[in-house]
Amino acid sequence: MDVTGIVCEAAQAVLGLALAPGVVGLIRRVKARLQNRRGAPVWQPYAELRKLFGKDMVVSPNASWVFRAAPFVVFGSTLVVYLLVPAFITPLPLNAAADLFALVYLLLLGTFALALGGLDPGSAFGGMGSSREMTIAALSEPAIALAMLSLALGAGSTNLGEIAARTIANPLAALSAGHVFAFAALFIVMLAETGRLPVDNPATHLELTMIHEAMTLEYSGPCLALIEWASWLKLTVFFTLAANLFLPWGLATSLTPAGLAIAAVTTVAKLGVLAVAVAVIETRIAKLRLFRVPELLAVSFVLGLLAVTSSFSVR
Amino acid sequence: MTGLSPTLFWLMVAGYVTAASGLLMPTARLTRITGAIGAIAGGAAGLSLACATLWTGESLTLAAPGMIQAAGGLALHLDRLGAIFLAIISGVAIPVGLYGGAYSASYEGRYSTRWMALNVGAFLISMSLVTAAASAFTFVLCWELMALSSFFLVITEHEREESVSAALWYLAMTHAGLLALLAAFYLLGSGGADGSFAALRAGAAQLPPGTRHAIFLLALAGFGSKAGIVPLHVWLPRAHPAAPSHVSALMSAVMVKLGIYGLLRVGLDLLGGGPAWWGTVVILCGAVTALTGVLYALVEDDLKRLLAYSTIENIGLVLLGVGAGFLFRSLGQPEAATLAFAAALLHAVNHAAFKGALFLSAGSILHATGTRDMNRLGGLVTRAPWTAAVFLVSAMSIAALPPLNGFVSEWLLFQAFLSGVAHSQASIAGLLTIGVGALALTGGLAAATFVKAFGISCLAIPRSPEAEHAHESPRLMRAGMLLMAAYCPLLAVFTIPVLATIIGALAEVPGLPAVPAAFHAGLTLHTSNGVAAMSPVAIMAVLAGTLVIVWMFVRVIAGRPARIGDTWGCGRIGQTPRMEYTSSAFAEPLRRVFSQLYRPAADTAVGVARPESPYYIQSMAYRTQLHPWFQRAIYEPLIAAVERAAAWTRRLQSGSVNAYVGYIVLALVVLLIVVMGF
Numbered sequence: 001m002d003v004t005g006i007v008c009e010a011a012q013a014v015l016g017l018a019l020a021p022g023v024v025g026l027i028r029r030v031k032a033r034l035q036n037r038r039g040a041p042v043w044q045p046y047a048e049l050r051k052l053f054g055k056d057m058v059v060s061p062n063a064s065w066v067f068r069a070a071p072f073v074v075f076g077s078t079l080v081v082y083l084l085v086p087a088f089i090t091p092l093p094l095n096a097a098a099d100l101f102a103l104v105y106l107l108l109l110g111t112f113a114l115a116l117g118g119l120d121p122g123s124a125f126g127g128m129g130s131s132r133e134m135t136i137a138a139l140s141e142p143a144i145a146l147a148m149l150s151l152a153l154g155a156g157s158t159n160l161g162e163i164a165a166r167t168i169a170n171p172l173a174a175l176s177a178g179h180v181f182a183f184a185a186l187f188i189v190m191l192a193e194t195g196r197l198p199v200d201n202p203a204t205h206l207e208l209t210m211i212h213e214a215m216t217l218e219y220s221g222p223c224l225a226l227i228e229w230a231s232w233l234k235l236t237v238f239f240t241l242a243a244n245l246f247l248p249w250g251l252a253t254s255l256t257p258a259g260l261a262i263a264a265v266t267t268v269a270k271l272g273v274l275a276v277a278v279a280v281i282e283t284r285i286a287k288l289r290l291f292r293v294p295e296l297l298a299v300s301f302v303l304g305l306l307a308v309t310s311s312f313s314v315r
Numbered sequence: 316m317t318g319l320s321p322t323l324f325w326l327m328v329a330g331y332v333t334a335a336s337g338l339l340m341p342t343a344r345l346t347r348i349t350g351a352i353g354a355i356a357g358g359a360a361g362l363s364l365a366c367a368t369l370w371t372g373e374s375l376t377l378a379a380p381g382m383i384q385a386a387g388g389l390a391l392h393l394d395r396l397g398a399i400f401l402a403i404i405s406g407v408a409i410p411v412g413l414y415g416g417a418y419s420a421s422y423e424g425r426y427s428t429r430w431m432a433l434n435v436g437a438f439l440i441s442m443s444l445v446t447a448a449a450s451a452f453t454f455v456l457c458w459e460l461m462a463l464s465s466f467f468l469v470i471t472e473h474e475r476e477e478s479v480s481a482a483l484w485y486l487a488m489t490h491a492g493l494l495a496l497l498a499a500f501y502l503l504g505s506g507g508a509d510g511s512f513a514a515l516r517a518g519a520a521q522l523p524p525g526t527r528h529a530i531f532l533l534a535l536a537g538f539g540s541k542a543g544i545v546p547l548h549v550w551l552p553r554a555h556p557a558a559p560s561h562v563s564a565l566m567s568a569v570m571v572k573l574g575i576y577g578l579l580r581v582g583l584d585l586l587g588g589g590p591a592w593w594g595t596v597v598i599l600c601g602a603v604t605a606l607t608g609v610l611y612a613l614v615e616d617d618l619k620r621l622l623a624y625s626t627i628e629n630i631g632l633v634l635l636g637v638g639a640g641f642l643f644r645s646l647g648q649p650e651a652a653t654l655a656f657a658a659a660l661l662h663a664v665n666h667a668a669f670k671g672a673l674f675l676s677a678g679s680i681l682h683a684t685g686t687r688d689m690n691r692l693g694g695l696v697t698r699a700p701w702t703a704a705v706f707l708v709s710a711m712s713i714a715a716l717p718p719l720n721g722f723v724s725e726w727l728l729f730q731a732f733l734s735g736v737a738h739s740q741a742s743i744a745g746l747l748t749i750g751v752g753a754l755a756l757t758g759g760l761a762a763a764t765f766v767k768a769f770g771i772s773c774l775a776i777p778r779s780p781e782a783e784h785a786h787e788s789p790r791l792m793r794a795g796m797l798l799m800a801a802y803c804p805l806l807a808v809f810t811i812p813v814l815a816t817i818i819g820a821l822a823e824v825p826g827l828p829a830v831p832a833a834f835h836a837g838l839t840l841h842t843s844n845g846v847a848a849m850s851p852v853a854i855m856a857v858l859a860g861t862l863v864i865v866w867m868f869v870r871v872i873a874g875r876p877a878r879i880g881d882t883w884g885c886g887r888i889g890q891t892p893r894m895e896y897t898s899s900a901f902a903e904p905l906r907r908v909f910s911q912l913y914r915p916a917a918d919t920a921v922g923v924a925r926p927e928s929p930y931y932i933q934s935m936a937y938r939t940q941l942h943p944w945f946q947r948a949i950y951e952p953l954i955a956a957v958e959r960a961a962a963w964t965r966r967l968q969s970g971s972v973n974a975y976v977g978y979i980v981l982a983l984v985v986l987l988i989v990v991m992g993f
Contacts, residue, residue, distance in 0.1 A: 053873050056878055057873075058877065058878050059877040059879055059880070060881065062694075062776050062890075064696045066696060072862055072869075073862070076861040077858065079865070080857050080858050094857070096848050096850055097848070097857075099726070099848065099849045101725075101726050101729055101849075105715060105716060106854070108759075111762075112711070112714060112716055115770065119770035119771070119896065121882045122892075123882045123884065123890075124894050127896020127901065128896065131767075131901045131902075131903070134766050137759060137762065138759030138760045138762065138763045139756075141759030142752045142753075142755045142759070145729075145752060145754070145755030146748065158733065158847055218882060221873065221877075222869050226869065313741075
């Protein structure tokens with residue numbers, strides 16, 4: 001990887017980190033408007049981050065180095081995932097390592113670290129959050145795997161650059177049944193993995209209804225800022241994957257200013273559309289009971305199976 | 316290097332014999348020292364021998380036709396396939412030797428450490444000779460020696476009923492497997508070939524198809540019971556926890572792999588592959604084994620039994636790869652077959668590393684606290700930091716988290732399945748899709764299992780006085796654990812040379828071409844399907860760089876020291892260990908989701924204060940138990956039938972001497988008739 005590559009990746013990282021709070025701010029704003037409230041401005045999450053970085057950290061006496069290291073591992077792994085996703089340009093300088101399975105397992109690394117961080121202070125809420133989070137993560141794995149298998153069947157490889165390139169080269173494939181089913185499966189898994197309704201309510205204050213929030217109850221100050229930012233970045237990663245693997249037009253295939261400008265505008269637009277879609281879904285659908293979530297994930301698995309069957313029959 | 320292989324071989328034998336000679340040492344301390352030095356020396360020699368064979372391609376051949384002439388004598392021939400497994404055995408023997416040097420001290424005075432040293436030496440040498448065996452007789456002899464020495468090791472703590480029962484189950488199952496193996500070898504030689512593998516290989520092509528199918532199924536049953544295929548696995552969750560921890564590490568990390576070795580040797584090498592249904596059967600067995608193993612590991616509260624079930628799960632994953640390999644070979648996709656076998660073998664190597672480290676750290680926890688029950692552990696990350704660190708690294712590897720070695724082999728298994736799906740007919744593609752789904756589900760459940768195992772055992776507050784007074788293990792045990800754990804990141808960084816060696820070893824088998832894989836800084840596989848690329852080194856580097864940058868950034872912006880404050884308790888007054896999550900509680904959501912498979916038995920007893928009204932509840936007791944259903948469905952009827960038959964034949968033992976004399980006369984008469992008839 002040469003200097004241009006490093007600069008591109010660094011720029012992508014900075015842009016991703018800058019956009020992620022905005023995406024979540026937009027979702028919250030649209031939800032508020034749909035619920036007839038005025039809502040906080042779209043840049044409220046940025047203010048939250050600034051506030052948290054300025055605060056002190058309070059750490060439980062039972063916590064060990066695992067508790068202190070977990071936010072960094074979550075943030076680092078999510079950022080590495082964002083570096084491998086084709087957000088603005090394709091193929092990326094790091095395309096040699098940009099494999100769909102590597103992505104999924106890197107996200108699992110973040111979940112693993114956060115679950116351990118939730119168990120460390122020894123509170124019942126943390127344990128509950130970790131237990132539920134690992135349940136949902138484990139049950140969403142087969143659905144993701146099948147959705148990825150269908151994408152890989154169409155493109156002949158699990159490499160992200162390859163998948164995006166095949167869809168760009170063959171626009172009609174984007175409307176094929178395999179793609180549509182895979183998109184639906186991935187969308188449901190995204191709602192589960194990023195802790196949105198109907199799986200988990202990100203705005204709840206009741207500890208017994210929390211999944212992701214329960215694991216982060218003990219974190220405060222800069223560590224909490226890192227974890228929140230990482231979860232917003234994870235949402236942005238999923239949005240970018242959904243947008244740029246299934247509808248990759250607009251991605252810059254060469255480093256020209258015009259191409260990059262178009263890529264920036266189209267990606268931001270796609271993120272905006274997906275954010276509004278998620279906000280509408282969150283407003284319309286009530287939260288599922290924890291033991292109904294496996295049924296939702298089973299639906300996602302079946303959609304993935306249909307996607308594989310459709311991709312297989314047209315390959 | 317022609318002369319070096321025999322030298323290394325005899326050095327290895329000498330090393331393990333030295334370890335076994337601990338039997339003759341006058342003091343217990345000398346026994347421990349000779350045991351440790353012998354195992355380390357033998358392991359180092361064995362590892363060098365295996366590497367020499369793998370890299371130079373020379374095979375070691377030794378024959379002793381004079382020994383046990385009636386059965387055809389002993390013959391040894393170490394080729395590359397065997398050398399991979401010899402490398403696994405020797406590589407694990409070195410840290411286990413270090414660790415056992417200090418761990419066996421806890422048995423002194425109660426049980427015989429001399430006998431344990433003899434059996435460990437015999438175990439190591441018999442396993443090494445199994446990988447080099449070149450005739451059916453040598454193979455079976457060394458196999459049985461391996462089984463007997465490990466039986467004596469499992470029954471080390473013979474005053475505990477649990478160990479005795481576990482050892483008996485193990486003895487029965489291993490000999491049932493041996494019967495299947497003997498039948499398989501007998502059928503292999505039924506074409507008139509003598510016992511040597513070369514003759515069997517040549518003669519196997521002429522055998523009728525029915526015999527070939529029978530041989531394969533018998534080999535699957537026999538080797539599968541050693542490897543731990545469901546439902547022949549019932550001895551594993553009993554025997555592995557009962558054995559001393561360094562022996563559990565050897566059994567789990569190494570011995571079960573010899574089951575895989577046997578299956579590859581008989582199915583792939585001697586029989587030369589078969590029709591598509593062979594591969595299908597193995598894939599289905601592998602999927603069922605993997606899912607059953609991980610599902611039972613998830614709900615286990617005993618740390619070592621959790622690790623034993625996790626071994627079953629990983630053997631299932633290896634079998635998925637082996638089955639895919641057989642399937643692709645029979646369908647005429649040789650490249651995909653090589654990829655599948657290579658993925659399976661790489662997973663076997665990786666599993667040896669992280670399962671060995673997990674068992675050694677579990678032994679260290681047992682040594683520190685005296686208990687294996689996770690509901691009584693906790694807080695070890697501050698009291699035994701090295702143990703906890705080894706546990707964490709190996710737990711992350713087994714959960715297939717990048718950039719460690721478990722992720723690489725799971726990725727490779729996915730790629731192997733993927734390259735097969737694209738080119739197959741619909742039914743095969745459906746089977747492989749189910750395989751991919753099973754692989755993904757096992758991976759997710761394994762991650763949940765090891766969050767539970769590490770989080771409950773090592774983090775938070777100690778749940779019992781034993782855990783509170785835990786201490787770190789002695790230096791030698793720490794050294795052994797750290798060496799074994801160091802294999803995990805090393806195998807991740809050096810994936811490419813290891814994979815290249817494995818593919819080179821597979822290329823010796825006719826019909827398996829070398830997969831055109833480009834190995835630069837990353838691993839790029841060029842399959843007939845397309846290009847797949849992954850780079851554990853790149854991911855490691857980028858992850859490390861990102862972590863450093865983020866850490867420095869946070870230090871600069873918000874580098875104030877943290878304040879210490881109580882854990883949030885929602886208004887409660889104090890914090891006791893009873894308020895933490897337990898191991899059973901952690902697994903409860905998944906247990907509920909899969910309750911149709913587990914069929915747990917639950918019992919609630921409510922004690923009432925006044926008999927006339929059920930509303931004044933005084934006490935409540937909730938008990939729940941999980942009995943593996945295959946034991947109820949398969950083994951209990953079988954054992955009952957055997958006991959009935961034994962009770963019936965007991966009628967012959969009437970106690971009357973006249974009856975016994977009558978039996979002898981009857982036997983003599985029958986023998987005379989038979990002899991005169993021929």
